[in-house]
Amino acid sequence: MKYYNLLAVLVFFGMIACSGEKKEDSAKEETVETALPDEANEVTVMTLKATDFNHELVSNGKLSARRHVDLRFESAEPIAAIYVKNGDRVSKGQKLAELSTFRLKNKTAQAKDALERAKLELQDVLIGQGYALADSARVPSATMQLARVKSGYDQAVTQYELSEYEEKNALLTAPFDGIVANLFAKQYNTASTADAFCTVIDPGSLEAAFTVLESELPLIKNGDRVEVAPFALSGEKTEGRITEINPLVDESGMVQVKAAVAGKGKLFEGMNVRVSIHRAIGNQFVVPKEAVVLRSGKQVVFVLDETKTKAYWTYVHTGLENADSYTIVDGLKEGDIVITSGNINLAHEAPVTIIEN
Template sequence: MKNNHSMYVFCLAFALLTACSGSKKGEADEVGVETALPDTKNEVAVAILKLEPFNHELVSNGKVTARGAADLKFESGEVIAHIWVKNGDRVRKGQKLAELDKFKLDNLLAQAEYSLKKAELELQDVLIGQGYTSDDFSKVPPETMKLAKVKSGYDQSKAQYEMARYNLEHATLVAPFDGVVANLFAKPFNPANTSEVFCTVIDMQGMETDFTVLESELPLLKTGDKVVVSPYADSAKKLEGSVTEINPLVDDKGMVKVKARVNGNAQLFSGMNVRVSVHRSLGNQLVIPKSAVVLRSGKQVVFTLTNGKQAKWNYIHTALENTDSYSVADGLVEGDTIIVSGNINLAHEAPVIATGL
């Protein structure tokens, strides 16, 4: 019995000792948490909201076409004697590109010239036979002259002569304007194919871009608006131009075709796929960078700085946008200090340390 009483006293003392040490440990842990989790502040960048020019931007995909392009071909099927250029060569207006063997053409022209002179003599004989002298030919009535030319074969001989001279002149292809040679596949010493294009000369300085915009975007577009063209093959290139045509027809997909002239500077090729951005100034607007806008439950939110140390939650509505900015429809006023970065995980009235002012 005495042993049982001693065991009871020992267990009671052990329980009291354990409870006291647990209490002290809990207090120590609580102090440690307060020490490890101080009231930290978020570092954010801020800017003053003000009215500034806003450039609305429409983005579309387009294709480059040459404003000036000439398909050249020979008029007769003689053997090609010379080819002085190749694909990609730059040529000047009037520069020789290729030439046919002219022996037959020279001979045909000589024969046609002889036939024409013979026909002129026959015409004179017909008029003299009708009582006119060589000094009176200018006084021959038009109907009489017409019948005399038919009877002498003068008109037919003249037409043959002009055709022979035309073929000889076009036996040499020349560049119609400054440009670049393309689609040249013929070889020397082979007959020219009169039904196919010998080569194409492209004006690389006068390039155009065809693209489409939505029907709803038409009010934001007009001729003369600035465009920036960037080839998909080299997105670092930025070439400027302006809208020249807006086709007044909406297709069955609700799209409108637009054409812009671009200064290619020999950096664009006909048929190239490009990204087109149309810029139009809409005057002064409240403009915020896209980095200032965060989504909360699917709604647009911008944090503003209050009292220089707290973030305030503001629901906003944006109107238009471009590559890096929004114009604000409502929710903010001029002079607000907006948080433009460091806002991803902010909460309402969260303490912040502001930089950028």
């Protein structure tokens, strides 16, 4: 009897175990079906057509002013007054500084007196040759030249003109509208004739000097638009135009290029800048960079089939590029519906669903 009871217990527990395994297998199948749903990939698309491509070359350069002048005094005299300081904006003809003119005026007066005495001496020499100063037009050139040298007239004229010039240039004025820079001299100190007193820069004449590769020369020309962004001013950008292409390739295969830049008051001479050259090239197939992916080391673009429900990959060759786009040289045709996003993990003939950008 005990034997039959034990057998019944074992059969009962065996039935419970089998029922648990079936429930567990059923749960696993349901979990797998939930984790791996047969859903289409969501993608955005564009219709390929020929358009203008904004080609971009990027280079580093430095700003300089086309109108930039170092001003210096002509005489080593004490500085009587300084009217400006570094950073001041000045107008053409505005006074910047002036020297003490006492000795300069005295020197001019002496030179003028010496000139008058030389003129009298010249007249005496001509009278000795049988001519009057009033009849100088009739005096032979050789005789006149001899009389001028003998009287010291030419030397006196030169000294007088030099004295007048030095006195006139005892006052420094701005040659054009601009900004004062490099002014380090102090009032009452003796001015240096060798070193510049100050520099005047026209901020409206800034230009960016940069280099491009020899192979990029066919892609640029005078008048092309450039975008200049100083490294020191984050987010600050300004536009310009190429004004000069130096017709010489250096040892490194680089060509010097200059572009006129609008200063906007925030750019300074000597700034290091990033230069982007933009040029519109017509009749190009253009796709976003996100549309091009790599498969087995080759460039691939996914396009939709006629039903617009499946993605087919197509091998392509890209040409030019800028910050966000490629031109397609081979592999696509006008009218193809190109997948522009959602293509990172796509497979060939994968089902897709189009969504709005």
